[in-house]
Amino acid sequence: xxxxxxxxxxxxxxxxxxxxxxxxxxxxxxxxxxxxxxxxxxxxxxxxxxxxxxxxxxxxxxxxxxxxxxxxxxxxxxxxxxxxxxxxxxxxxxxxxxxxxxxxxxxxxxxxxxxxxxxxxxxxxxxxxxxxxxxxxxxxxxxxxxxxxxxxxxxxxxxxxxxxxxxxxxxxxxxxxxxxxxxxxxxxxxxxxxxxxxxxxxxxxxxxxxxxxxxxxxxxxxxxxxxxxxxxxxxxxxxxxxxxxxxxxxxxxxxxxxx
Numbered sequence: 001x002x003x004x005x006x007x008x009x010x011x012x013x014x015x016x017x018x019x020x021x022x023x024x025x026x027x028x029x030x031x032x033x034x035x036x037x038x039x040x041x042x043x044x045x046x047x048x049x050x051x052x053x054x055x056x057x058x059x060x061x062x063x064x065x066x067x068x069x070x071x072x073x074x075x076x077x078x079x080x081x082x083x084x085x086x087x088x089x090x091x092x093x094x095x096x097x098x099x100x101x102x103x104x105x106x107x108x109x110x111x112x113x114x115x116x117x118x119x120x121x122x123x124x125x126x127x128x129x130x131x132x133x134x135x136x137x138x139x140x141x142x143x144x145x146x147x148x149x150x151x152x153x154x155x156x157x158x159x160x161x162x163x164x165x166x167x168x169x170x171x172x173x174x175x176x177x178x179x180x181x182x183x184x185x186x187x188x189x190x191x192x193x194x195x196x197x198x199x200x201x202x203x204x205x206x207x208x209x210x211x212x213x214x215x216x217x218x219x220x221x222x223x224x225x226x227x228x229x230x231x232x233x234x235x236x237x238x239x240x241x242x243x244x245x246x247x248x249x250x251x252x253x254x255x256x257x258x259x
Contacts, residue, residue, distance in 0.1 A: 008038045008085070008165070020046045020096050027096040033057070033086035036165070041083045047099045048076045055090025056213035058164050059083075059147075061106045065164050066147035067209035069216035071256065072108050080106055085165050087210070088217050108145045140244065141255060144212065148205050149195040155182045156190040163203065167210050168229035173199050204243050208251075211240060215252040224248065 014031045033039075033055070050059060051073035059066040059074045060083045067087075068074045076082055078099035086092075150160045159176050162169055174184040182190075191199045207228060214224045225236035240248050 008036050009034065010038045010040050013039050013042050013044075015044065015048065015094055015096050016042065018046075018096050020098055025098055029094040029096070031092045031094065033090045033092055035086060035089050037086045038165075039084040041081055043079050043081045044076075044096070045078055047078050047097050047103070049073045049095040049097070050076065050084065051093045051095070052217075053091045053093055054217070055086060055088035055092075056217045057090055057092060058085045058087055059106065060085075060150070060161075060164070062150075063152070064106065064147045064149055065160070065206075066106060066108055067144070067164075067206075067213045068108060069144075069213040069252075069255075071216070072110060072144070075100075075103055075107050075109060077103060077106065082106065087165075087167075087213065088219070090217075106147075108147070140208070140251070143205060144209060144255065148202065148209065151190055151194040153190045153194060155180050156187055156194070159187070159199075160202075163206060167207070168227060170229045208240070208243055211248050212252050212255055215248055216256070221248055 014029050015027070018027045018029070020027055035055075050057065050068065052068055052070050054070070056070065057068045057074075059068060059076070061076075061080055066074050073095075084092075151157050158180065159173075171179075172184075173187050177184045177187055180187070188199050191197065191202055195202055197205075210228060211224055214227060215221075219227065221237065222233045225233040228236065230236035230239070237247055240251070244251050246254070
């Protein structure tokens with residue numbers, strides 16, 4: 001059983017016409033996005049920090065997907081082709097800045113936008129929150145920072161895009177194979193070759209990231225379970241504990257340790 005497909009609302013980037021300059025090197029924009037809204041594929045001649053102040057977003061680049069919770073922000077280098085999807089009703093701040101040669105790839109860091117005063121003067125988020133560098137959640141934080149890898153093969157890539165944008169879709173890989181004209185074994189081999197892990201492990205990592213973002217967006221465990229396609233919150237909590245060793249709420253609290 002899976003949710004019915006609905007055509008997403010696709011909009012253009014709010015920063016398409018801005019141009020940071022020596023006189024105005026940092027431009028801060030505010031935008032509200034409805035759940036499921038997609039900002040179409042695009043690139044800029046400048047870098048960006050994308051920070052959800054409310055809600056949560058996903059950012060696709062060519063080879064990876066970043067799931068961005070509140071109090072974190074995604075860094076997008078200049079000329080990096082990307083698309084953004086809001087996975088809840090969201091309020092998004094976008095800081096447009098000159099490209100930073102030391103940050104060659106898209107990544108997530110602590111929120112750098114000076115949300116309190118709107119100044120944007122703190123645009124230098126660390127790649128890994130220092131309170132967790134030697135702690136038990138370091139692997140989880142690294143997953144958050146780096147995101148999940150995406151397959152490039154045309155038979156597997158639609159699966160990844162669908163599950164990022166519609167996490168309640170619980171079709172098995174066999175179901176997907178029947179729809180896409182590839183065997184379950186072939187699809188799983190593609191995932192192993194192109195993302196370094198089988199489909200089930202990849203899906204588990206994505207669910208951990210989505211859960212973290214939704215909990216930090218203020219959704220209850222019951223709401224998160226429904227959003228991710230679980231029939232009962234107890235089954236969701238049990239599955240999450242199996243993947244991480246703790247409950248969703250404690251996991252999200254651990255991610256934010258040191259705030």
